[in-house]
Amino acid sequence: MTTSTRETDLEDVGKLVLRSGIAALMLSHGVYKLIHGHGHVLQYFASAGLPSWLGHGALLTEVAAPLAMIVGYKTRHAAALIVGSMAVAVLLVHRSQLFALNSHGGWGVELNGLFIVGALATILLGSGRYSLESYLQRRRALPHADPAPGRPAVIQRGQRGQPASS
Secondary structure: OOHHHHHHHHHHHHHHHHHHHHHHHHHHHHHHHHHHHHHHHHHHHOOOOHHHHHHHHHHHHHHHHHHHHHHOOHHHHHHHHHHHHHHHOOOHOHHHHOOEEEEOOEEHHHHHHHHHHHHHHHHOOOOOOHHHHHHHHHHOOOOOOOOOOOOOOOOOOOOOOOOOOO
C-alpha cells in the first residue's frame, strides 16, 4: 500500500503538532519553576527519602527536554525524559490520586497521564519531517561542494537535478 505525498505531509504535520503541543504544555511548568523556584520539588524528593538534588532534574525535564522537542532535536530522548519525570511525579506527589476521580469526574492524574501518553506516542512516532533532526539528516545526505582532497563528491541518483539513470 502506498501513501500519497499529501498523506505523508499530514502525518508529519501531525507529529509536529503532537510533539510541540506536549512540549509547550510541559515547558509552561518548567518556566513557572524557573520564575517562582522549585524548592517544593526538592522537598518532595527529600520527604520520600531520596537525595533532594534529584529534584533539579525537574528543570531538565520541564525546560530543556520540551525545548528539544519543540525544535525536533533528540526528540525521542527528550520525550523519554518527560515520561520518566511524569512517572516520578505520580509516584512522589500524586500517588493518592492514582485510583481516584477529581471533582469533575476525571482521573485524578489525568494531566500526568496525558503527558505520559503524548510523550510515549512521540517516542514511537519520532519527530517527523518538520524537525531539526530531519533537516540535519537531509543535509548530511547532500553532496558537499568541496569534498575532502582525494575523495569524490557523492551524488545519489536523481539528486540535485541529475537525471536518474538505470
